[in-house]
Amino acid sequence: MTENCDLTEVYKSLLAAFGPQNWWPAKGPEEMIIGALLTQNTTWENVEKALINLRLDHRLSFSAISTTPLSALQKLIKPSGYFRQKSERLKALADAIIEAGGLNQLKEKTTPDLRTWFLALKGVGPETADSILLYAFKRPSFVIDAYTLRIGKRHQWLPATANYDKAQSYFTNQLQADPAIFNEFHALLVQIGKNFCRPQNPVCKNCPLLNYLVPDQNQFQSHKGSP
DNA sequence: CCCCAGGCGTCCA
DNA sequence: TGGACGCATGGG
Structure with missing residues (x-):
C-alpha cells in the first residue's frame, strides 16, 4: 500500500494537541x-x-x-x-x-x-x-474500529474497499510496534471520529487531520470517566 | 419519527 | 469474498 500520509506525524500532532486519552486507566x-x-x-x-x-x-x-x-x-x-x-x-x-x-x-x-x-x-x-x-495483554495489536476505518477512507489513506485486515496492516506497517503508542493513537482516533467524522457527513467538517490544523481544544468534549 | 453507538454471526449470491 | 440483516438499550 502506498504511504500517502505519515501516520507517526499524525499521531504526534494529535497527542500534542489533545493529550493522553487515558483509556482503561488502572483497570484490571x-x-x-x-x-x-x-x-x-x-x-x-x-x-x-x-x-x-x-x-x-x-x-x-x-x-x-x-x-x-x-x-x-x-x-x-x-x-x-x-x-x-x-x-x-x-x-x-x-x-x-x-x-x-x-x-x-x-x-x-x-x-x-x-x-x-x-x-x-x-x-x-x-x-x-x-x-x-x-x-x-499490552501487546502491539492495533485496533481498527468503525471510526478508524471511516477516517482512513475519508482522508484517502485507505482505499474505499479496505477491510479490517488491510487497515490494520496500513497502521502497523507505518508505526513503531509500541503498545503505548497503539493504545493512545486508537483512543485519539476515536475522539476525532466522534467529533469530526460523523457517518452522515460526506466530508469531515473542521477535521484537524485535514491539514494538521490544531483546533481550539474547547471544540472537544473533555474525556471524563473511564476509559 | 429518524439515526447512531469503540461488532459479530449467519445467510446468501 | 462481501453485502444484508438481526441483535437491544439508550441518547441526540
Whole structure:
C-alpha cells in the first residue's frame, strides 16, 4: 500500500494537541476484557452501567461470571444492549479463560497465537480480540474500529474497499510496534471520529487531520470517566 | 419519527 | 469474498 500520509506525524500532532486519552486507566485485565466484549456496537456510557451492576453484585470477574445463572447475568448487563447474546458469550469467554488456566497461562502465548485463541471464541471478532490483546495483554495489536476505518477512507489513506485486515496492516506497517503508542493513537482516533467524522457527513467538517490544523481544544468534549 | 453507538454471526449470491 | 440483516438499550 502506498504511504500517502505519515501516520507517526499524525499521531504526534494529535497527542500534542489533545493529550493522553487515558483509556482503561488502572483497570484490571478482567474488567478490561469484560468491558471489551460488552462495548461491541454500544456506547461506553451504557457499558459502564452494566459494569457497575456487575461490580455491586461482586460479579466483575471470570470466576463469578462463570457461576452466575444466565438469567441473572442478563439482568445485570441489560443496559449494555444485546443482553441475550452478550450474556452467553460473556459466560463462554469466562469459562474458556478459566479452562485455559487463566490469564497467567494465556499470557505465555505468542501474540499471534493469543489472537488466534481469542478469535476462536464465539462473539470475539477482530476488533474485540485486538482490544483485549492491546489493552489487557499490552501487546502491539492495533485496533481498527468503525471510526478508524471511516477516517482512513475519508482522508484517502485507505482505499474505499479496505477491510479490517488491510487497515490494520496500513497502521502497523507505518508505526513503531509500541503498545503505548497503539493504545493512545486508537483512543485519539476515536475522539476525532466522534467529533469530526460523523457517518452522515460526506466530508469531515473542521477535521484537524485535514491539514494538521490544531483546533481550539474547547471544540472537544473533555474525556471524563473511564476509559 | 429518524439515526447512531469503540461488532459479530449467519445467510446468501 | 462481501453485502444484508438481526441483535437491544439508550441518547441526540
